[in-house]
Amino acid sequence: MPTVLIHVNEERAASDRLAPATGMGAVTLLVGDLDAMTRYYRDVVTLQVLAAEGDTVTLGRAGRALVVLRHEATLRHATPGSAGLFHTAILFESQAALAAALYSVARSAPGTFTGSADHLVSQAFYFTDPEGNGIELYWDRARTEWSWVHGQIEMATLYLDPNTFLSEHLSDDVVRGSTAEDAASIGHVHLSVGDVATARAFYVDALGFDETAGLSNQAVFVSAGGYHHHMAMNVWNSRGAGPRMPALGLGRVDLALPDADALGSLGERLRHHGVALRDDGQTVSFDDPWRNALHATVA
Secondary structure, three states: OOOEEEEOOOOOOHHHOOOOOOEEEEEEEEEOOHHHHHHHHHHHOOOEEEEEEOOEEEEEEOOEEEEEEEEOOOOOOOOOOOOEEEEEEEEEOOHHHHHHHHHHHHHHOHHHEEEEEEOOOEEEEEEEOOOOOEEEEEEEOOHHHOOEEOOEEEEOOEOOOHHHHHHHHOOHHHHOOOOOOOOEEEEEEEEEOOOHHHHHHHHHHHOOOEEEEEEOOOEEEEEOOOOOOOEEEEOOOOOOOOOOOOOOEEEEEEEEEOOHHHHHHHHHHHHHOOOOEEEOOOEEEEEOOOOOEEEEEEO
16 A cells, blocks of 8 residues: 555544544454454464354454354355455554464464554554455554644555564564453454445544545555554455355344443434434444345444
């Protein structure tokens, strides 16, 4: 990704925007081999099993659910070029904790590593799980270290050597698993979509994210509260894709809103834009134009 300048539009009315404290919740994956996928996210990515009931396994860190695996025996993989998940990005709170996870992947499943990058605001490592779902493991630099120029923030894709990162941040304590209990969160989620203009109209105008970056007609990055991005939609593998058919892969993306007022405002805004939704007073569930399912609730 080339260097981009992110600009947060501060002029939009609060009623048109998600609450600044909005964050990401768990990502649900529909899987064909529950045991193999559980082993990967538990033993390789270093998440903990928080719950296992029937055909569903919930994994996370420090009691926070991050990835929910749901077995769907009748589904098959989507055809190439379909909309869906590009990657789930797990945010670690320290470079040591990220190094521990990276070390685990390097030791147990090195063939799943697909790349790494320094994005100026973050350091990121990329993988593909056993069923083809993209994963990013990353650490954010402090916001005070982000470079702002005339109300814009600079990001880039610079070379990041994983071996150098490990040599700098992997200690004996890390190897012994001292970071295994450290908290982590879903920092952002990237989706594959059919076109950027429709994604912008839905995620910015209707859902209420701020647009924080755009790469021509290739991708759009969005966030709440001035974060570099909570979600992104790109066409790199899916340009022209239509609505999804039932398939393995992405099941649902959860949004965590700060309070009931924020959730109510979201529901009203979506209705105003003609988005069909299911609202039981506790959660608001809806689909984007490609039938990527989203589920908003109070954190």
